[in-house]
Amino acid sequence: MGATIFEAPPHDPAKSQIENVLELTPVTDIGPDVFTNTRPLWHPPGARGIYGGAAIAQCLSAAQKTVPADFFPHSMHCYFVLSGDSRLPVLYHVERVRDGRSFATRTVQARQQGRPIFTTTLSFDREGSGGKKQIKHTIKKPDVAVPESHDGIGRGRGPFESRQVGITNRDSPHAADRTLQLFNKARGTISSEGGRQAHLTALAYMSDSYFIGTVAKVHNIPRFSSPGAIDKAAALIKKDAGVEEEVVKKYLTDLAEQEERELKLSKKTSDEPNREIGMMVSLDHTIYFHDRREFRADEWIFSEMKTPWAGAGRGLVLQQMWAQDGTLIATCVQEGVVRLKQDKPPSSSKL
Structure with missing residues (x-):
């Protein structure tokens, strides 16, 4: 079995890459x-499985196909169950939980070889169902200059571009x-x-970019502390995903160099010495869609990420x-495993 059930058609030039x-x-x-996915899904060279944003966005797309045209998502709550294998097709099973006059609920389970790898519950509401009189307030967008739009500049050649502005409040002790x-x-x-649905699924796809990695970044902990760590990670990813080791190694080396440049520019080192990331992987992902009309996903979307808590081997962002x-279009929450390399294995206890 290949990466898709049916033979993948050529890319449609009338549509964007992300569509x-x-x-x-x-x-x-x-x-x-x-x-099912029409085309093979992206496996980032530095990841254990397919890009999580693909599962999020395709679940949303599948659910959108089962609701009336004037219903749009206002929230989705997702769990990453297993790493997706880019060499296998994904089946998205949609369950129509409820259809009401103003709201509709769907659950979607993504499966590979009969096993669930991702699950989500989504809620949709009918456009205009809130009435003309409304309570309104919003958080103001930080005043940050929009980057120049030179398509092709930026890390990677995936379906979206990403430009980091940096870390704010670097000097804070917290x-x-x-x-x-x-x-x-x-x-x-x-x-x-593609219409509004395409912009919403593209937003969902991009919402997973750099997300749980924020925990390590605000602690000034580089993902890879030495060439040896890069070699070890590259070998592990090659074994798990079947990706060429040299391709993975170059990708990870580029990431490490980017992190080193960021730390030098900020003149910061790790908050505490001798701390290295041992494991970092997403557990769940929530999106609250706010204004679903006043944005285009093919124009620069500004994101600000903060982490109010980390502990017990997990972190929240x-x-x-x-x-x-300046329109606030979404608020997202993600929890993930964030574990440091230990000096010695934790001692086991008998129950």
């Missing part, structure tokens, strides 16, 4: 609300006071055919996303 990446194909032989700021945007132009005109 092509996230396209789904119905699998009517299995059921009316079952879909990691919880520091924030990571960055811009993301889909490459090319999202088609009118909050993210807010603004459109170029």
Whole structure:
């Protein structure tokens, strides 16, 4: 079995790269609300499985296909169950939990070889159902200059560009006071055919960028502390994912060099010496969609991430996303495993 159930069609030049990446194909032989990835999914060279944003966005896309056209998502709550294998197709099973006049609820389970790798519950509301009289308030977008739009500049050649602004409040003695700021945007132009749904799925795809990594960044802990650590990680990823080791090694080396430059520019070192990341992986992911009309995902979206808590081998990160005109379009929350390398294995205790 390959990376897709059906033979992948050529990319549609009338659509943006991110629309092509996230396209789904119905699998009517299995059921009316079952879909699969049309094209192979991206496995970032530095990750253990497929990019988490792909599972988030394709689950959203699958659910959107089962609700009326005037219903749009206002929240989705996701759990990463297992690492997705980019060499295998993903089946997205949608369950129609509830259909009301103003709200609709869906659950989606992403499966590979019959095993769930990702699950999410989504809630949609009908546009305009809140009435004309409304309570309104919002958080103001930080005053940060929008980067120049030169498509192709930035790390990687994926379906979206990412530009880090940096860490704010570096001099604060408290990691919880520091924030990571960055811009993301889909490459090319999202088609009118894709409509608002395409912009929402692209937003969901990009929302996973750098997310749980914020915990390490605000503590000034580089992901890879030595060439040996890069070699070890590259060998492990090659074994797990079947990616060429030299490709992985170059990608990880670039990441390490970028982190080193950031720390030199800020003249900061780790808050505490001899701390190295041993494991960092997402556990869950929540998106609250706010204004779903006043943004384009193919224009720069500003994100600010902060982490109010870390401990017990886990970390929590909050993210807010603004459109170029200052409209707050989404608030996201992610918890993940963030474990340091230990001097010695933890002692076991008998129950």
